[in-house]
Amino acid sequence: NAGVTQTPKFQVLKTGQSMTLQCAQDMNHEYMSWYRQDPGMGLRLIHYSVGAGITDQGEVPNGYNVSRSTTEDFPLRLLSAAPSQTSVYFCASLDRNIQYFGAGTRLSVL
Amino acid sequence: AQTVTQSQPEMSVQEAETVTLSCTYDTSENNYYLFWYKQPPSRQMILVIRQEAYKQQNATENRFSVNFQKAAKSFSLKISDSQLGDTAMYFCAFMKLLNSNSGYALNFGKGTSLLVTP
Numbered sequence: 001n002a003g004v005t006q007t008p009k010f011q012v013l014k015t016g017q018s019m020t021l022q023c024a025q026d027m028n029h030e031y032m033s034w035y036r037q038d039p040g041m042g043l044r045l046i047h048y049s050v051g052a053g054i055t056d057q058g059e060v061p062n063g064y065n066v067s068r069s070t071t072e073d074f075p076l077r078l079l080s081a082a083p084s085q086t087s088v089y090f091c092a093s094l095d096r097n098i099q100y101f102g103a104g105t106r107l108s109v110l
Numbered sequence: 111a112q113t114v115t116q117s118q119p120e121m122s123v124q125e126a127e128t129v130t131l132s133c134t135y136d137t138s139e140n141n142y143y144l145f146w147y148k149q150p151p152s153r154q155m156i157l158v159i160r161q162e163a164y165k166q167q168n169a170t171e172n173r174f175s176v177n178f179q180k181a182a183k184s185f186s187l188k189i190s191d192s193q194l195g196d197t198a199m200y201f202c203a204f205m206k207l208l209n210s211n212s213g214y215a216l217n218f219g220k221g222t223s224l225l226v227t228p
Contacts, residue, residue, distance in 0.1 A: 033215060042114070042201050042218025043155075058215060090155060097143050097162075097205060099216055101155035 002026050006091050006102035013081040013109045021076040021105050023091030031094035032074040036060065036087040037104075043090060049074055081109045114204050116219035123192045124227055130177075131187045131222045133202030143205040144178070144185045145216065150198040158200070161185065189224075197226045 007022045025032065030051045035043035035058075045058030049068040063085055065077040078085060086109045091102040113136045123129035135144070146158040161169045161178050168176050173193075177186045189196055200223075203216040 031214065035216075041220055042203070043216065044218075045215045048215060088153060092155075094214060097214070098157060098160065099145075099205075100157075104153050104155075106153075 004091055004093055004100050004102040006089075006105050008105060009103065010106050011108070013078075013107065015082060015109060017081050018077070018079050019081065021078075021089055021091075021107070023074045023076065023102060024072050025074075025091075025093040025100075026072065027093060027095065027100070028071060029093035029095045029100075030071065032068070033058070033092050033094070033099070034064070034066065034074070034076045035090045035092065037090060038087050046076065046089075078107075081107075083109045085109050114202050114217055114219035116202055116222050118222045119220070120223045120225070122225045122227060123189075125192055125194060127192055128188060128190045129192055129224065131189075131200055131202075131224065133185045133187070133219060135183050135185065135202070135204050137183070137204065137206070139206070144176075145203040145205065146174070146176070146185075146187045147201045147203060147218075148196075148198045149201065149221070150195075155201075159187065192226045194226050194228065197224060199223050 004025045033048035034046040037043045044060050046064050047066040049055045055066050089105045092099040115134045142163045144161045148156045148158050159169050159171045159174050168178050173190045175188045199221045201221045202219040
């Protein structure tokens with residue numbers, strides 16, 4: 001039972017580069033979301049999805065894109081990375097009002 | 111807007127002792143959920159305990175219990191018989207409904223860093 005799987009665990013980018021953070025869950029949860037965690041702060045919502053084909057913005061969506069073509073996968077795209085996007089990113093799925101988190105991706109943008 | 115406040119950035123407790131972490135929140139909603147998450151150095155977010163606002167009885171999970179005061183909008187976490195493995199960052203979180211599409215999100219406090227010493 002893998003739960004919520006995020007890849008990669010670590011990534012270093014140069015300013016202006018693009019990349020995709022992968023997130024997959026095997027629990028058949030309809031609701032998935034992406035958060036970022038910055039030093040001294042709790043997690044903040046970037047984007048979320050209530051099911052395949054449906055996505056919406058959270059609290060801090062600028063600079064990020066998402067899509068949801070299947071129930072299992074919810075990738076987060078950075079089109080042109082900026083140093084302000086240096087953070088730890090968490091993917092989560094929701095079932096019965098409990099959020100299950102992946103292990104996180106630590107991203108550094110130089 | 112809902113806000114979650116954790117007023118204790120850092121706390122320390124001796125092994126086997128009891129410690130209480132504070133959390134207050136602000137909301138105009140009547141039905142909601144509250145959570146405590148633990149984040150050890152591995153950075154994994156681990157659910158410790160949750161409370162439904164419509165339930166008057168305080169939630170308990172083994173050594174972890176909460177004191178939920180709905181009128182005061184307070185949700186404190188008590189850890190009994192503290193263990194070295196309890197050393198972690200603890201986050202209080204409020205679950206809010208985002209819109210009619212049933213989008214939910216957690217609104218987190220800034221966290222309390224708990225150190226359990228021998």
